[in-house]
Amino acid sequence: MVKIGMLIADRYEILEKVGCGGMSDVYKAKDHKLNRLVAIKVLKQEFSENASFVSKFRVEAQAAAGLMHPNIVNVYDVGEEKGVYFIVMELVDGITLKKYIETRQGLPVQEAVTIAIQVAMGLEAAHRNHIIHRDIKPQNIIISKEGKVKVTDFGIAKIATSNTITSNVMGSVHYTSPEQARGGYSDEKSDIYSLGITLFEMLTGKVPYTGETTVAIAIRHIQDPMPSPRQYVRDLPYSVEQIVMKCCEKSPDRRYQNTAELIADLKRSLMDPDGDFVKRFSPDDLGSTRAITPEERQAIKQVTGRGAAGEIDTVTDDTLPGETVKAARLDEDLFDEENTDTETERELEE
Secondary structure, eight states, X not given: OOOTTOEETTTEEEEEEEEXXXXXXXXXXXXXXXXXXXXXXXXXXXXXXXXHHHHHHHHHHHHHTTOOOTTBOOEEEEEEETTEEEEEEEOOOXXXXXXXXXXXXXXXXXXXXXXXXXXXXXXXXXXXXTOOOSOOSGGGEEEETTSOEEEOOTTTGGGGGGGOSSGGGHHHXXXXXXXXXXXXXXXXXXXXXXXXXXXXXXXXXXXXXXXXXXXXXXXXHHHSOOOOGGGTOTTOOHHHHHHHHHHTOSSGGGSOSSHHHHHHHHHHHHHOTTOOOOOOOOGGGGGSOOOOOHHHHHTOOEEEEEOSSEEEEEEEOTTSTTOEEEEEEEOGGGGOHHHHHHHHHHHHHO
8 A cells, every 4th residue: 555655666656646546556756766756656556566567567667667768657666565565657747648638629730740749759669679668649648847758657558458448438439440449469569559540539629439338438439430620620731631540541551651651641741731641541452453654764774685575674572662563565566356256266267
């Protein structure tokens, strides 16, 4: 039991309770060893008594402690004392993005995009270290009084195991990806989906899917088409709308494949808000049969030989960046209808 004034690990003095969540309580504390204020997240008793949960908690918290980035709430220490499991984190003087959105009833486009860029930059640093957040939502994003945006609670969602969709995480299910809602594999693209939902809420002041239960909302993430934020913000720039819609594709393969791609489009939208530069396509389209375009003909780099039916060219393949392939360019007279009929008749006679 944590009490105000108690000393944890002979180092951290608990000063006051500043927040609580489904799995933990958060306290403001003083680190007497380094003489600085910190935040301490303490696991609630029902989780502390679960040996499997505690084991995973330690591993994930230690991994998060290795992240150092301006857009991440840094983890300083992880420990346990008399059955109390805790994480010592950077203390950020500010408010959650959720409260900020509620206060403003939706944010101006430029501000929302700027916040999304900072969140994506924090995620990019985590993804480079093979850490997936799995619970991106406005409640886990803090805006400091200086305007710095920081993501918190890295690694915590992964250890929630099978109890993910419960009353404790009613807030989380509004932002969960379809693959997470199914209980399937999640990766960097799952975080991108959740960031897209968060951007939707920043722009509109609303979440795209609501329901009476967490399960009902999760099913809507899986089945219902993603509504356009333009339904609520009529003058929303085209590029920003397309960014949100690409982030929130049902299939992970149709989303941004990494945060670097997302950051590039977000930055470009600030300079060219109504530009048509967001690439949205089905991966299946890349393998479909289609006619060669004039532009693709111009992509031929070098003629390397000629066969009986036409020239053998070295061409680029858009589906294999940096690779070249050999392709036969058939003579046009082979496709002459009259010539083809003559050849066919000759073959039949033989």
